[in-house]
Amino acid sequence: MNDATGAMQEWSGPQPPDGRSPSAGLVLLYADDFARLPAAWPLTATRTVIGREPPADAVVSVNAVSRVHAEIVFERQGYTLRDLGSTNGTLLDGYRVREARLEHGQEIRVGDAILKFVESDIAGYSGYRLDGQVFAHARRWSRSLDLVGGYQLDRIASEIARIATSPLSVLLLGESGTGKEVVAREVHRLSGRSGEFCAVNCAAIPSNLIESELFGYKRGAFSGADRDKPGLIRTADGGTLLLDEIGDMPLTAQAKLLRVLQAREVFPVGATKPEPVDVRVVCATHRDLRRMQQENRFREDLFARLNEYQLRLHPLRDRKEDVYLLLKAFVARHGRPELVPSFRFMTALLHYDWPYNVRELEACAKRCVALADHTTLDVDQLPDQVKEEMDDYGTWAVGAQPLEASGRPTPTEEELRALLQRHQGNIAAVGRELGKARMQVHRWLKRFEISLDDYR
Numbered sequence: 001m002n003d004a005t006g007a008m009q010e011w012s013g014p015q016p017p018d019g020r021s022p023s024a025g026l027v028l029l030y031a032d033d034f035a036r037l038p039a040a041w042p043l044t045a046t047r048t049v050i051g052r053e054p055p056a057d058a059v060v061s062v063n064a065v066s067r068v069h070a071e072i073v074f075e076r077q078g079y080t081l082r083d084l085g086s087t088n089g090t091l092l093d094g095y096r097v098r099e100a101r102l103e104h105g106q107e108i109r110v111g112d113a114i115l116k117f118v119e120s121d122i123a124g125y126s127g128y129r130l131d132g133q134v135f136a137h138a139r140r141w142s143r144s145l146d147l148v149g150g151y152q153l154d155r156i157a158s159e160i161a162r163i164a165t166s167p168l169s170v171l172l173l174g175e176s177g178t179g180k181e182v183v184a185r186e187v188h189r190l191s192g193r194s195g196e197f198c199a200v201n202c203a204a205i206p207s208n209l210i211e212s213e214l215f216g217y218k219r220g221a222f223s224g225a226d227r228d229k230p231g232l233i234r235t236a237d238g239g240t241l242l243l244d245e246i247g248d249m250p251l252t253a254q255a256k257l258l259r260v261l262q263a264r265e266v267f268p269v270g271a272t273k274p275e276p277v278d279v280r281v282v283c284a285t286h287r288d289l290r291r292m293q294q295e296n297r298f299r300e301d302l303f304a305r306l307n308e309y310q311l312r313l314h315p316l317r318d319r320k321e322d323v324y325l326l327l328k329a330f331v332a333r334h335g336r337p338e339l340v341p342s343f344r345f346m347t348a349l350l351h352y353d354w355p356y357n358v359r360e361l362e363a364c365a366k367r368c369v370a371l372a373d374h375t376t377l378d379v380d381q382l383p384d385q386v387k388e389e390m391d392d393y394g395t396w397a398v399g400a401q402p403l404e405a406s407g408r409p410t411p412t413e414e415e416l417r418a419l420l421q422r423h424q425g426n427i428a429a430v431g432r433e434l435g436k437a438r439m440q441v442h443r444w445l446k447r448f449e450i451s452l453d454d455y456r
Contacts, residue, residue, distance in 0.1 A: 023042075023119070023120045023121065023122060023123075024042070024043045024074075024079065024117070024118060024120065024122060025040050025041055025042040025043050025117075025118060025122030025125070025126075026041045026043070026050075026072075026108065026115040026116065026117060026118075026122075027040045027115060027116040027118055027122070027125045027321050028113065028114075028115055028130065028321070029107065029114040029115060029130075029320050029321055029323070029324075029350050030114045030130065030323075030324055030343075030346045030347075030350060031060075031062045031112060031113040031343075032062070032063075032343050033062055034129070034130045034131070034324075035129070035131070036061070037060065037061070037062070037113070038126065039125060039126050039127070039129050039130070039135070040122050040126040041057075041058035041115075041122075042122045042123070042126075043058075043072055043074070043079070043122075044057060045074060046073070046074055047071055047072070047073045047074070048071065048072045048073075049068060049071050049084075050065075050069050050071065050110055051065065051066065051067050051068045051069050052067050052069070052111075053067055056068065056069075060110055060111070060115075062111055062112045062113045063111055063112045064087070064088045064111030064112050065086075065088075065110050065111030065112075065113065066084075066085075066087050066088070066111075068084050068086075069083075069084060069086040069090065069110045070083050070086060070090045070108075070110055071084055072117075077101065078101060078102065079101070079102040079117070079119075080099065080100070080102065081097070081099065081100050081101075081108060081117075082098070082099045083097065083098050083099070088111055090108065090109070090110055091107075091108070091109035091394060092106055092107070092108055092109075093106055093107050093437040093440060094107070094109075094351050094392075094394070094437055095392075095394075095395060095396065095437065096394060096395065096396050097396075102117045103117075103440075103443055104117065104118060104119040104120075104443075105117070105118070105318060105439070105443065106439070106440075107320070107350065107351075107439070112343055114346075114347065114350050116320060116321065121151070124151045124155075125150070125151045125321070126138075127151065128150035128151045128154070130150075130321065130324045130325060131324070131325060131328070132150075132325050138151075138154075139154075140154065141155075141157035141158040141160075141161055142154055142157035143157075144157075144182075144186050144189070146179075146182045146185070146186070147179075147182060147183070147186060148322065148325055148326050148329045149319060149322040149325065149326070150319075150321050150322055150325065151321070152314055152319045152321075152322070153314075153319065153322060156183065156311060156313065157186070159311060160183065160186050160187055160190060161190060163187075163309050164186075164187050164188075164189075164191045164192075165190070165191055165192055166309075167280065168308040169261065169280070169281045169282070169283070169305060169306050169307070169308045169309070170184075170187060170281075170282045170283070170308070170309050170310075170311060171282075171283050171284075171285075171289075171306050171307045171308075171309070171310045171311070172184060172282065172283065172284040172285075172311050172312075172313060173284075173285065173286075173310065173312045173313065174284075174286060174312060174313030174314070174315070175313075175315050175357055176286050176356060176357065176359070177316075177356045177357030177358055177359030177360060178313040178314065178315055178316070178358060179357075179358055180244065180284035181199055181242060181244065181284070183311065183313065184197075184199070184240070184242040184282045184284065185197055185242075187240065187280075187282055188240035188280070188282075191240060193238060193239050193240060193280060194239070195236060195237055195238025195240070195278075195279075196235065196236055196238075196239040196240075197236070197239055197240050197242070198232050198235050198236040198239065198240070198241050199241075199242040199244060200213070200214065200232050200241070200242070200243060200244065201244045201245055202244060202245045202246055202247075202248045202249045203244075203245040203248035204245075207250045207253075210250060210253050211252065211253050211256060211269060212229070212231070212269050213231065213232060214231055214232050214233055214253065214256075214257070215231045215233060215256060215260075215266050215267060215268050215269060216229050216230045216231025216233070216234055216266070216268040216269070217229050217231070217268050217269035217271075218268055218269065218270035218271050219270075220270065221268075221269045221271075222269070222270070225269075225270065228268075229268075230268075231266065231268060233260060233277055234266060234275065234277060236279045237277050237278055237279060238278055238279075239279065239280070240279070240280045240281075240282060241280070241281050241282070242283070242284065243257075243281065243282070243283045243284070244283075244284045244285075245284065245285055245286075245287075246283040246284065246285050247285040247286075247287030247289055247292060247298060248287075251297070251298075251299065254298065254302050255299070255302075257302060258299065258301060258302045258305060260277065260279075260281075261281065261302075261305045261306075262305070264276060264277060264278065265277060281306065283306045288451050289303055290303075291451075315354070315357055315442075316354040316357045316358055316360075316361060317353040317354055317442060320350050323346075323349050323350060323361065324341070324346065326358060326362075326365075327341060327349065327361070327365055330361065330362045330365035330366070331368065331369055331377075334366050334369045335369065336369045338375050339368070339369070339372055339375055339376075340375055340376055340377065341376075341377040342376055342377060342378045342379075344378060344379050345377045345378050345382070347393075348379050348382055348386055348387065348389070348390050349361075349364075349382075349386070351389055351390060351393060352385075352386045352389050353389075353427070353438045353439050353442060355427070364382065364383055364386065367381065367383060368381045368382070389428075389438075410444065411434065411444065413448040413450070416430075416441075416444055416445070416448060416450065417450065419433060419434070420450070420452070420454075420455040421455060424455060424456060425452045425454075425455035425456035427441050427442065427452070
């Protein structure tokens with residue numbers, strides 16, 4: 001096998017017959033010997049054989065991979081995964097299959113290697129190894145110790161670097177725990193603004209206090225106002241203000257915030273004249289602000305002001321190639337940099353879909369640091385919810401043979417919404433009823449643009 005680093009620096013994967021650059025491929029999520037493997041394998045235009053050694057197209061030289069293990073074939077309806085009579089079988093999203101139609105983001109296990117199928121950008125993924133090393137054909141944009149990740153996160157970092165010094169208001173979209181405040185701090189760090197970074201959680205302030213907290217008040221404005229208070233917007237003068245969970249801001253406060261953005265001045269409660277302010281506003285939310293506008297719960301004119309530049313942060317389940325690097329960063333942060341995960345441990349981490357994202361993974365790492373008696377992390381240190389997801393790992397998918405891994409047709413949007421209503425947004429329960437992995441249910445939610453907030 002060629003030296004992985006040298007091979008990756010030159011990037012000479014198999015090419016389609018017509019000479020076009022491949023776009024789809026397999027991204028390495030984990031293998032014990034990942035440093036000797038490519039970070040990614042492009043797919044050919046027609047048929048890609050996965051195996052332990054040449055002449056396989058995607059050579060995965062790790063334990064328990066058969067010489068000719070599986071194939072991925074491009075057909076009119078898309079990509080299909082087929083096991084080729086391998087000794088240890090082929091798993092898709094944790095279930096053993098003989099044949100299955102692939103969807104973007106699905107996880108494939110061959111032997112002791114876990115891979116992810118992607119429909120595009122495979123050349124980009126190829127530049128980033130699991131331990132954070134960047135190969136010669138890629139460029140590391142993220143310089144923050146808090147922005148930990150590979151290709152997908154680095155694309156976000158490149159956008160931050162591009163717009164940080166501009167006056168644009170930034171809207172950060174993403175689920176809870178995806179790192180919106182970390183990104184906001186990075187915007188401020190790179191902005192060159194001399195003032196402070198101030199963060200306020202709009203959902204945590206009672207609606208009757210949010211105006212005085214944000215805009216400040218004058219002495220005597222109300223009972224108990226015995227002195228002037230500048231408010232958080234004035235505190236961030238010359239700097240950056242993060243309004244987290246902006247979707248929870250009351251309409252009356254939204255109107256005043258719009259004035260701040262338009263006139264660059266703030267009107268404290270009880271004041272007789274406005275006060276000038278120079279503040280860069282970054283907002284964050286997990287809510288669907290467009291739907292809230294349609295329901296008259298969020299002002300359209302304010303949205304237009306806040307949405308001058310939009311960044312969407314990926315949930316952790318969509319960037320599992322970062323799980324190993326995040327784990328290593330967290331155990332080091334909490335005092336145990338020598339800890340090394342076993343393959344079983346990493347298999348469990350990658351099979352779990354992390355509904356609370358990076359924040360939940362850090363909590364898991366802290367638990368493991370506290371429980372680890374040796375330098376090897378193993379499954380007995382994992383939280384129950386992670387271990388429980390492994391109960392049926394490696395079993396045959398329902399139906400086993402058909403092109404959908406569960407043997408069931410894709411549910412319609414109405415059927416999926418009915419199941420979410422019945423199970424109060426519990427993805428695991430919906431998955432069990434459909435005979436599908438939680439990851440697949442999340443893919444359907446994304447396809448139908450369904451928000452779990454509507455059912456919890």
